[in-house]
Amino acid sequence: MTTTNAMGDPRPIGGSAALRSLRPWLDGRGPRGAVVWGELGVGRSHLLRSLLPEFDASGWRFDVVVASEAARAVPLGALAHLLPPVDASGHGQRLGLLPLAHEVFRARGASGPYVVVVDDAHLLDDASVTVLQELLRAEVCRLLLTVRSDVDLPAGVDALAHRQENHHVTVEPLNRRATEALATSVLGDRLTAASAASVWERTRGIPLYVTEYLRAARQTDGCVRLDGQWELPRTPVSSPRLARLLVERLDGLTDDERTVVELLAVGEPLPLALLETIVVEDRTLARLETRGILRIETSRRRTAAALSRPLDGDVQRGELPLIRRRAHARQLAAAASAFPARRRGDELRIAVWQLEAGTEISAALALAAGYEALRVSDGLLAARLADAAEAVVPGFEAALIHGQALAAQGRFDDADDRLELAFRRADDDADRAQVAAIRAQLWFFPGGDWQRGVTVLEEALSRNEDPDARVEMEALRALFGSFVGDLDTAMAATLRGQSRQEATPRALVATLVVASLAAVVRGQFHEVAGQLEAARELEPSVRDRLPLARMQMVGTEALASTYSGGPAAGGLPLLRDALRAATGGSDAAGAGYLGAVLIHLSLFAGDVELAESAGRDALVWLEQVDPVAMMGTTLAHLAYAATLAGQVRAAETRLRHLADKGPADDVRAILAVTLTEIRCAAIRGRLVHAQRLAVERSTRLFASHPMWSALIAHEAIRVGVVDGTLVTLLDALAEQTEGELVALFARHGRAVEARDAPGLEVVARQAARLGLRLVAAEASVQAAYRYRRGRDLVGAARSMQRAERHAGGCPGAVMVGLSDQEWLLTPRETQIARMAATGATDRRIAAELTLSTRTVSNHLRKVYRKLQIEGRGGLASVFAPDPSEAEAMERASGQRPRAPLNPGRAQVE
Numbered sequence: 001m002t003t004t005n006a007m008g009d010p011r012p013i014g015g016s017a018a019l020r021s022l023r024p025w026l027d028g029r030g031p032r033g034a035v036v037w038g039e040l041g042v043g044r045s046h047l048l049r050s051l052l053p054e055f056d057a058s059g060w061r062f063d064v065v066v067a068s069e070a071a072r073a074v075p076l077g078a079l080a081h082l083l084p085p086v087d088a089s090g091h092g093q094r095l096g097l098l099p100l101a102h103e104v105f106r107a108r109g110a111s112g113p114y115v116v117v118v119d120d121a122h123l124l125d126d127a128s129v130t131v132l133q134e135l136l137r138a139e140v141c142r143l144l145l146t147v148r149s150d151v152d153l154p155a156g157v158d159a160l161a162h163r164q165e166n167h168h169v170t171v172e173p174l175n176r177r178a179t180e181a182l183a184t185s186v187l188g189d190r191l192t193a194a195s196a197a198s199v200w201e202r203t204r205g206i207p208l209y210v211t212e213y214l215r216a217a218r219q220t221d222g223c224v225r226l227d228g229q230w231e232l233p234r235t236p237v238s239s240p241r242l243a244r245l246l247v248e249r250l251d252g253l254t255d256d257e258r259t260v261v262e263l264l265a266v267g268e269p270l271p272l273a274l275l276e277t278i279v280v281e282d283r284t285l286a287r288l289e290t291r292g293i294l295r296i297e298t299s300r301r302r303t304a305a306a307l308s309r310p311l312d313g314d315v316q317r318g319e320l321p322l323i324r325r326r327a328h329a330r331q332l333a334a335a336a337s338a339f340p341a342r343r344r345g346d347e348l349r350i351a352v353w354q355l356e357a358g359t360e361i362s363a364a365l366a367l368a369a370g371y372e373a374l375r376v377s378d379g380l381l382a383a384r385l386a387d388a389a390e391a392v393v394p395g396f397e398a399a400l401i402h403g404q405a406l407a408a409q410g411r412f413d414d415a416d417d418r419l420e421l422a423f424r425r426a427d428d429d430a431d432r433a434q435v436a437a438i439r440a441q442l443w444f445f446p447g448g449d450w451q452r453g454v455t456v457l458e459e460a461l462s463r464n465e466d467p468d469a470r471v472e473m474e475a476l477r478a479l480f481g482s483f484v485g486d487l488d489t490a491m492a493a494t495l496r497g498q499s500r501q502e503a504t505p506r507a508l509v510a511t512l513v514v515a516s517l518a519a520v521v522r523g524q525f526h527e528v529a530g531q532l533e534a535a536r537e538l539e540p541s542v543r544d545r546l547p548l549a550r551m552q553m554v555g556t557e558a559l560a561s562t563y564s565g566g567p568a569a570g571g572l573p574l575l576r577d578a579l580r581a582a583t584g585g586s587d588a589a590g591a592g593y594l595g596a597v598l599i600h601l602s603l604f605a606g607d608v609e610l611a612e613s614a615g616r617d618a619l620v621w622l623e624q625v626d627p628v629a630m631m632g633t634t635l636a637h638l639a640y641a642a643t644l645a646g647q648v649r650a651a652e653t654r655l656r657h658l659a660d661k662g663p664a665d666d667v668r669a670i671l672a673v674t675l676t677e678i679r680c681a682a683i684r685g686r687l688v689h690a691q692r693l694a695v696e697r698s699t700r701l702f703a704s705h706p707m708w709s710a711l712i713a714h715e716a717i718r719v720g721v722v723d724g725t726l727v728t729l730l731d732a733l734a735e736q737t738e739g740e741l742v743a744l745f746a747r748h749g750r751a752v753e754a755r756d757a758p759g760l761e762v763v764a765r766q767a768a769r770l771g772l773r774l775v776a777a778e779a780s781v782q783a784a785y786r787y788r789r790g791r792d793l794v795g796a797a798r799s800m801q802r803a804e805r806h807a808g809g810c811p812g813a814v815m816v817g818l819s820d821q822e823w824l825l826t827p828r829e830t831q832i833a834r835m836a837a838t839g840a841t842d843r844r845i846a847a848e849l850t851l852s853t854r855t856v857s858n859h860l861r862k863v864y865r866k867l868q869i870e871g872r873g874g875l876a877s878v879f880a881p882d883p884s885e886a887e888a889m890e891r892a893s894g895q896r897p898r899a900p901l902n903p904g905r906a907q908v909e
Helices: 016-026 044-058 091-095 097-109 126-137 155-161 176-187 193-203 207-218 240-249 255-267 272-278 282-290 310-319 322-338 346-357 363-375 379-392 396-408 412-425 429-444 450-463 467-483 487-499 505-522 525-542 549-563 571-584 588-604 608-622 630-644 648-660 667-683 687-700 706-718 724-736 741-754 757-769 773-789 793-807 816-823 827-837 842-849 853-867 883-893
Strands: 002-005 033-038 061-066 114-119 142-148 167-172 224-226 229-231 294-299 302-307
Touching: 016 044, 016 167, 033 044, 044 061, 044 114, 044 142, 061 097, 097 114, 097 126, 114 126, 126 142, 126 155, 142 155, 176 193, 176 207, 193 207, 193 229, 193 310, 193 608, 207 240, 240 310, 255 272, 255 282, 255 294, 255 302, 255 310, 255 322, 255 346, 272 282, 272 302, 272 322, 282 294, 302 310, 322 346, 346 363, 346 379, 363 379, 363 396, 379 396, 396 412, 396 429, 412 429, 429 450, 429 467, 450 467, 467 505, 505 525, 505 549, 505 706, 525 549, 549 571, 549 588, 571 588, 588 608, 588 630, 608 630, 630 648, 630 667, 648 667, 667 687, 667 706, 687 706, 687 724, 706 724, 706 741, 706 773, 724 741, 741 757, 741 773, 757 773, 757 793, 773 793, 827 842, 827 853, 842 853
Parallel strands: 002 167, 033 142, 033 167, 061 114, 114 142
Antiparallel strands: 224 229, 294 302
16 A cells, blocks of 8 residues: 655645656556545545546546535435436436446446546445446446545445455555644744644644634633744543534444543543453454554553544543543543552543542542642642642641642742641641742743742751751752852852761762763763762652652763763763653653753754754653753754754844743853854854954853853854863863863864864864764864965865765754855765765766766866866865764764755845
8 A cells, every 4th residue: 555645845745746646557557546535634535636636637538526424325325416407208227226327427437437436435335336336347437436444334335345346545644744834834834842732732733623623712711822832721621523523433433433532532641451441342442443443552651542533532521521521531540440450640630530520539549649749740730639638627638649740830928828837737847848949940940030049949958957958958959059150159059068977868879860960961970870879878868759760860870971082973862862751741840851951962062953953852741840941042052053053044043042041140051141142143244243253251150151151152152252261271171170072172172263174174083073964064174264364175075075074963953164165166066076086987976976988077177176186186185074073973973974965045135
């Protein structure tokens, strides 16, 4: 079967890929029958309409038949518009309907090539099917059918569609990127990252569902347009049109099958073993899966069932009468409570079903479920569960959960009031310290009031006598300090915490996590491994109380691997694995944090495409919860990614949007913002401004954050700033930090300052060995310009070719310098010279490029003259690949370099 994506490039449904698949058939080759398959809403009819002009162009006569439920009740109802009315003489009765239809079609096909096109052939009546089968047998016409793949076909239609000699095409749902493109065309503007993810998740790329969902969403109050992007409501969306689509999708189901659909709508995803205890008939589930209504997924050794499209569940829940919905919730709660295989998260499911059913819920279950709701960032649900617990047994934990739930909804003042109540209800200093830490983080991070967060924490410290509680609060105070550049305070606090041998595991883990991050930023990598190893041994015992600790350790390890001079892409697999685990467990905080680190390191490795993709995914999670203030940092890094892609205006727009997204004093955001501003200034030709920024901010971070100071200073060197202060600063940083990375930065600075072309080539080779392909490309371009100034055109061309090879390993990056090669060779001259350097003759080059041998010879003569070399022998020194360099790049990344990018210019207009 031939599979065609409906909108993969993206194009309108039924675009070029489908036409290419059917073109041999349209040209009269192959079988006489063709069938276009696809589920409801995927675009079969749209594809069919796009084919009709092809018939005209090919000189075919065609008739279009549209089958329907109404016409199915009448013999030959679908074909009635093509048949003559029965006249008064009774001619139709004498011949009979079937012979009459056959005679009509034979006459229509007698004058030339003839096609009968049948849309929704699964709705044909038996008599129409019989006529079409006879027409094919008699070779009267060619037949093109569209058929739903997610329904049971009547026997006649099944036989007609599955004829062995038919040509088959399947229209698949859209991929994620094409879904976003369709949404943009419907709305007129792009969706936010979170909304785009929601549309994809709910519709699974079915175009009709995408369109109807967006139309329904536009009618709700929660749909807003901000900064040229649409933000869709987070609550489920339905409409009469979507409800009708669901009715059509579920047509033909038995009562038992409909019950399963309703159960899944109320409780999806459901463990398959649990669902099987409720559903007696095994064939019920199998048939729903066959029809594509139910999907079975296995994750973490648990197999679960869910509706294939979450939007079906949203609509079904909205259509269910309250009494029936409560009955299903009661049934699910009872089955789950009796189910022996209980796992983390099951308490939340049972509690939710009991709330839905209106049955009594115990305080212990409500509290356990409330903590789980907070873990998955569902503030509204956590608040409901806290209220349920409060109604049974008012206490400290109910107020604590409710306060955190309000904070997750962005209601910071209400949350603070509820947390103060929890503080008053606390029985000991440990509980009071926990509340103080939560309040402090509430204001310091998502609340954006840094001073208030510090004040809350310091007031609690002054009144708390519990030594373990004090260690934990001091660790948090150290974390606060690390974000505003006060790493000395951070290190002092962590050393005090680690010196207490009797400290609790939670206190030790908190201090070790902060200490390891501080050591990375200071460039003291020999300390990091031991701190992380100690923290990992203790982390499993405190995971519920420090849910982000494990993610922070993964991020720190990845940063240490890169900053110490290991392969720049070496930490990416570690982050990806941890990110998959976080998203698989609906850990929004962990996913947002790891996504932000992944963006930073992928940009470090020069992979702009990965950074942009990771950035969109991270924002989806960070918009749900931002416990470590990563939103501003993530947006800042995405602005930097835009500069590397040559999109200066987009970068500057993203910088303007940062004001409301993250505290301005966050050192991590300052790093990315500074890198962005330096590169934007350089692309716009404002090197003096870039120089001032680099000197001022790298000097500010020199003592507190040496690694980030080095990154800022080196960014200016990369874009061509020549400044002795920056070179001196990088030399000093190389002395006080471990590893070879900052030493490479310092060597780069000295080579730029000395205008040392061979030295820049050495920098490029070392950067390539470390996986810093974009740095290698930039250093090679700088070497090429130095060679050019010295009138060494061979050296300039050689360096420029190396720059192209390095840039080829940087997906999405635009090397502005590469677009200026025309002072040396034109693209055609470069192409021919490369082929000639490999030993290809003029004749062979001419044949492959469809040129004359004289044209090839003329181009080569120009190359020799421009490079001032003698014949083909000199080409090898310029264009032959450097095996050691390619090997170093492959070793650093674990994969072969990608094809070179097409040179481009930055978009500064």
